[in-house]
Amino acid sequence: MNRRAFVKRIVPGTLGLLASPAILQKTGRAAEISANSGWHFSSPSIDVELSDTAPGLISLNIDGLQLGKRGANVLRPLAAPWSEYTAARSAGSGFLRAEYRVRGQSKDSAPPWTIDVRDGRILLSSRWNASRPPQPLALTLDLSHCYSTLLGIFDAEGGVRLPAVLHLPLQGSIRISSSRPAQGAVGYTAGRSAGLKVTFPSATANDVQIEYRLDVAAIYPELPGINGDHHFDAFKRNWLNIFQLNPNRRLLSNNSTSDSCAFCYYEYADIAAHSPPLADGLSAMDLVQQTLDRILSGAHAYGLRASENFAVDASDTVPSLLIAAHECVRTGQRDGWLASYYEGIKYWADGMISTIKDPNGMVEYAISGNSGTWPNGDPPQRPSNWWDTIGFGHEDAYANALVWRALGGMADMAQRMGKHSDSARYKAAAGELRANYFRTFYDPKTGVIAGWKSADGKLHDYYFLWVNGIAALYNLVPRDEANSMMDKLLAKMQEAGYTNFSMGLPGNLITVALKDCVDKRGNGRFGCGVRPDNSDGFEKYENGGATSSFAYFFLAALYHLGRRKEADRILFPILEAIGKGGFEGVGPDGKSYDWKMWDGTPMGYEGLLTDNYYTLLAVVARQQGGK
Numbered sequence: 001m002n003r004r005a006f007v008k009r010i011v012p013g014t015l016g017l018l019a020s021p022a023i024l025q026k027t028g029r030a031a032e033i034s035a036n037s038g039w040h041f042s043s044p045s046i047d048v049e050l051s052d053t054a055p056g057l058i059s060l061n062i063d064g065l066q067l068g069k070r071g072a073n074v075l076r077p078l079a080a081p082w083s084e085y086t087a088a089r090s091a092g093s094g095f096l097r098a099e100y101r102v103r104g105q106s107k108d109s110a111p112p113w114t115i116d117v118r119d120g121r122i123l124l125s126s127r128w129n130a131s132r133p134p135q136p137l138a139l140t141l142d143l144s145h146c147y148s149t150l151l152g153i154f155d156a157e158g159g160v161r162l163p164a165v166l167h168l169p170l171q172g173s174i175r176i177s178s179s180r181p182a183q184g185a186v187g188y189t190a191g192r193s194a195g196l197k198v199t200f201p202s203a204t205a206n207d208v209q210i211e212y213r214l215d216v217a218a219i220y221p222e223l224p225g226i227n228g229d230h231h232f233d234a235f236k237r238n239w240l241n242i243f244q245l246n247p248n249r250r251l252l253s254n255n256s257t258s259d260s261c262a263f264c265y266y267e268y269a270d271i272a273a274h275s276p277p278l279a280d281g282l283s284a285m286d287l288v289q290q291t292l293d294r295i296l297s298g299a300h301a302y303g304l305r306a307s308e309n310f311a312v313d314a315s316d317t318v319p320s321l322l323i324a325a326h327e328c329v330r331t332g333q334r335d336g337w338l339a340s341y342y343e344g345i346k347y348w349a350d351g352m353i354s355t356i357k358d359p360n361g362m363v364e365y366a367i368s369g370n371s372g373t374w375p376n377g378d379p380p381q382r383p384s385n386w387w388d389t390i391g392f393g394h395e396d397a398y399a400n401a402l403v404w405r406a407l408g409g410m411a412d413m414a415q416r417m418g419k420h421s422d423s424a425r426y427k428a429a430a431g432e433l434r435a436n437y438f439r440t441f442y443d444p445k446t447g448v449i450a451g452w453k454s455a456d457g458k459l460h461d462y463y464f465l466w467v468n469g470i471a472a473l474y475n476l477v478p479r480d481e482a483n484s485m486m487d488k489l490l491a492k493m494q495e496a497g498y499t500n501f502s503m504g505l506p507g508n509l510i511t512v513a514l515k516d517c518v519d520k521r522g523n524g525r526f527g528c529g530v531r532p533d534n535s536d537g538f539e540k541y542e543n544g545g546a547t548s549s550f551a552y553f554f555l556a557a558l559y560h561l562g563r564r565k566e567a568d569r570i571l572f573p574i575l576e577a578i579g580k581g582g583f584e585g586v587g588p589d590g591k592s593y594d595w596k597m598w599d600g601t602p603m604g605y606e607g608l609l610t611d612n613y614y615t616l617l618a619v620v621a622r623q624q625g626g627k
Contacts, residue, residue: 039089041096043119044068045216048096051078054085055100055113055137057122064172064218064237066120071170071581074146075139076195094118102132112202113137122214126203134202136187141196146170147584147608148196149244149256150188151278153290158247159185162212163279165219166198167240169608170581172218175279179211186212188247190256192607221274223623231572232619234579240278241578241613242271243287251301252291255608262301263386265291266320266402267614269327274620289328289337295321296344303386315365315384315392315399318352319406321345326409335416342417349410352403353429360440361432362395362453363403369393369454371515379518384452386550386611387507389526389542391460391516395453397441401470404433437476447488449477451508460516463492463509469553473560483561489554490566501573502582503596504548504612511538525603539597541604546596548574548583549611555618564622571618583612 039050040059045066049059056078061070088107089098095118099111110127112134117123126134141148152164162183166174176198178184187199203210220239226232246253251260252268265288272284300307303317325345329338338345355363365384367373374391383392385399392398407430414422443450443461449468450461468489472482492509514520517528517537527543529536538544551574558567577583586592587602594604594612 039096039098041091041117043094045120046117046122048117048122050089050096050098050115050117052087052089052098054078054087055115057115057139060139062168062171062174062216064216065233066216067233069233072145074141074148074168074171076142079138079140102129105129105132120216124200124212124214126200126210128203128205128208130205133204136199136202138187138197138199140194141168141198143190143192143195143257143607144585147244147255149190150186150196150198150247151240151243151245151284151287152188152282153286154247154250155185157185158188158250160188160247161185163282165240165278165282166214167243169238169241169584170579172216172237173240173278175213175215175217177213177215177279179209179213180207184210190247192257196256219276219278221276221620223620225623226619231575234575235616235619238578238613239271239275239616240284241608242268242610242616243284244608244610245287249299249301250290251294251299252287252610254606254610258606260291260301261303261386262295263303263314263316263320264611266323266327267611269324270617271614273327273331274617283332285328285332288324289334292321292325292328292341296341309379309382311381312366313351314382314386314388315355315363315396316386316402318348319399319402321348322352322406322410323402326406326413329413329416330409338413338416342413342419345410345413346419346422349406349426352406353426356429358395360395360436361429362400362436362440364395365393365399367393368456369396369452369460370456371454371458371460371513374516374518374520376520376522378521383518387466387542389517389519389528390451390462390508390512391518392452394455395440397437397449397451397453398464398467398470400433400437400441401467401474401476404430404437404476405474407433434476437471438478438481441471442477442481448485462512462516463489464507465489465493465505465509465554466507466550467553469550469555469557472557473553479561482557483563486558486561486563486566498546498598500546500598500600501570502577503546503598503600504574504577504583504615505551505554505570506539506544506546506598507542507550508544510544511535512543517543539603541595545603546598547594547604547609547612548578548615549594549609550614552615552618555615556621559618559621559625567618567622571615571622574615575619578613578616584608 039052041048047061051058059073063069097116100113101111114125146168148168152160163177190196218236220236244255253260269288272288275284303314305313382388384396385392407426411423411426441449443459449471450459451464452460468485496509511534514534519526520528526541527537555567591602592604592607593602594609
């Protein structure tokens with residue numbers, strides 16, 4: 001299903017599945033630990049209610065930072081057959097323990113399941129009983145309360161090998177490990193209506209006692225200056241939000257129940273490159289490599305040729321794949337992996353540079369990008385990049401910035417493999433592109449970089465913040481010109497009246513003309529209105545809609561240019577909004593908050609869109625002096 005086709009599938013009965021953003025609340029006595037109220041346990045890092053009738057949890061929320069700040073209960077009602085069990089509890093200073101036996105089972109016999117809760121930790125223990133074999137224990141998470149995901153490596157049966165990480169946006173993470181030989185695996189399924197389910201296998205005759213340990217954590221890179229500063233709490237709790245693993249596709253995806261978009265993979269790799277280990281023997285880059293393995297083995301993703309609405313690869317897709325591959329190799333001991341896949345990765349790179357037809361060295365998209373190209377209705381083909389309701393085509397400024405970076409990475413990978421002629425060829429292509437980038441895309445009428453140059457030679461410039469941001473960040477324009485571009489864009493943003501940075505940034509600052517709009521279904525939903533000047537399409541979705549997606553490029557460019565005060569004025573409201581769930585959930589009209597009009601009206605459809613959290617990389621740029 002493509003990125004917008006999902007909207008067609010939503011029916012009235014499902015619109016309520018995704019709630020409006022949850023605001024974190026601080027508990028009244030966060031510093032205390034309580035296990036004295038029946039089946040409930042509370043501490044600064046975890047709040048749990050255990051079932052008194054069947055093995056399982058009926059309520060769970062956490063704070064990975066141990067500050068006692070939590071959102072809503074993340075669990076759906078327990079689905080176990082309640083009538084089959086009896087339960088007994090014990091509690092003391094700092095712990096709550098429950099034992100669950102099959103009805104009729106002797107109290108002196110080992111319980112099939114025991115749950116032990118302490119501050120920051122849950123232990124799930126299963127013991128084998130031949131006369132009453134235990135059943136698996138499942139946690140089913142409500143995606144309307146928290147768009148959670150399980151992060152780990154899939155086994156051949158579709159389970160996730162342990163250790164793994166259950167990540168809860170707004171709250172933090174739970175590391176899951178096991179006492180089983182080689183850690184074992186847990187079941188993982190997800191669906192918008194069914195929720196996300198993690199299934200813990202029970203003890204067996206061959207494995208008579210199993211213990212699963214769930215440890216609360218906040219997993220984020222240690223950066224200078226962030227400890228003790230609560231401005232960065234949202235950064236710490238939500239650093240992993242960008243990693244959402246779809247169990248049906250077994251790929252990193254927009255969220256755990258949505259599409260996988262190949263042109264997003266470099267974003268995952270960039271965050272992974274700065275991430276600490278997720279668990280013993282598991283890194284964020286392992287998730288990226290797993291996704292690349294599947295693509296290299298023939299899996300499909302949005303943006304690749306033969307995927308829905310793409311007859312050829314989008315211009316940013318192969319660069320994204322190459323950058324992700326290079327980050328895998330650059331940041332870890334993966335030369336063996338590179339050797340195994342080098343020919344496939346080289347095939348991507350050679351296919352990409354084969355589209356360079358003009359002496360200026362730019363890759364070209366198969367669709368011209370000429371104004372008036374796009375027919376009415378739902379387009380049969382999509383434009384050249386991620387921003388796929390706007391008519392990018394032919395020579396795409398954003399995609400070619402990624403191409404330049406990808407060629408540099410490809411040259412390094414070739415060099416590592418001893419392919420010196422390949423490396424020289426990729427370096428030469430990168431040099432040619434960089435030498436001509438500014439003169440190809442600079443618009444003297446506005447003083448900024450245009451979005452694309454169409455086949456008829458015209459520039460299409462709508463003051464794209466993210467396009468200019470990536471060009472400046474990657475040093476594809478002279479530094480003086482980069483500062484001048486930032487001046488003009490900030491002035492244009494002030495002129496346009498955009499000031500509420502808690503909603504992120506608009507992609508463009510003036511409306512895209514109807515002749516350059518792509519998704520012309522007649523309802524204006526995706527930025528194509530009906531008025532001749534398309535003023536009724538502006539602020540909607542990718543036509544000037546506010547989002548945190550790709551705000552990173554503009555912010556990082558400002559930090560890179562030493563303009564910290566201007567960048568901070570944008571970044572800190574975004575961080576505050578991320579900490580309040582401002583870019584996730586669905587409003588009363590069924591549209592989600594990952595995109596908004598400038599008055600805050602939701603205009604998205606994902607519920608959680610991982611690209612919004614690429615912006616957290618701007619904190620790394622800030623704290624590392626713009627690097």
